[in-house]
């Protein structure tokens with residue numbers, strides 16, 4: 457991780473190395489944290505957040521699901537995110553706001569004090585490597601099933617959910633894959649350890665629905681919108697594992713991952729074994745948002761204040 461100068465922590469900007477928590481903090485023992493990953497892009501018009509409002513809405517939704525009281529209104533935290541980018545003089549960044557139950561009660565139930573909030577920002581290139589976005593990556597289906605409905609809520613982006621992601625991702629790496637794909641409790645496709653999943657067959661996009669234990673991805677939403685604008689049909693529906701093997705194209709979406717083609721699943725080549733034509737068009741439309749070649753009809757870009 458590339459360190460920057462300041463992190464918002466305990467109600468103010470502090471030097472990166474001083475943004476620490478007590479070892480007896482509730483979140484460290486019981487994973488009682490909710491967080492976000494947001495990108496700032498260096499656009500033609502200057503640095504801009506991509507979908508800051510949607511990410512913040514999801515953070516406050518995650519806190520609500522866990523009955524966690526946020527110490528400030530959403531707009532205030534959005535302003536803090538702007539402040540962290542400006543203070544660190546970043547033109548592009550990955551922004552990581554986190555809210556967590558801090559030091560106080562060690563009971564599982566925890567203290568009902570408002571959550572503690574920190575916001576860090578740092579430079580972060582392509583999550584799956586620069587090559588991945590052109591050549592595609594090799595993935596495998598995990599032996600670990602994703603969180604079952606009514607166990608851990610996947611609409612919340614909560615620290616605890618990433619124990620599942622860690623098992624899936626560690627197994628994938630052990631088997632030589634770049635990423636692992638989880639199946640839901642019914643054995644249908646769910647998502648990657650940190651990405652949503654899209655399949656293309658006969659020109660139609662298919663993606664697992666919210667009921668397949670997925671995180672409602674912001675990049676997934678952007679991708680569906682961009683596909684609709686290209687008059688491509690998008691179906692959110694339950695998909696069997698083998699739909700991956702017989703797809704023409706498969707790709708993953710995520711804030712860190714952006715849009716990454718998949719060239720093989722479980723050692724079976726997907727389509728021509730390289731990025732497909734529709735995936736490429738969607739990538740171009742996505743990255744076009746930042747050089748202005750794609751119109752931002754969704755109002756997704758929010759210019760950095762004082763940027």
Ligand code: PMP
Nearest residue numbers: 650651652671673674675710711
């Ligand atoms: N699923 C999981 C489990 C994730 O961690 C992420 C990354 N936040 C995604 C999907 C993609 O979501 P988004 O596009 O909002 O980053």
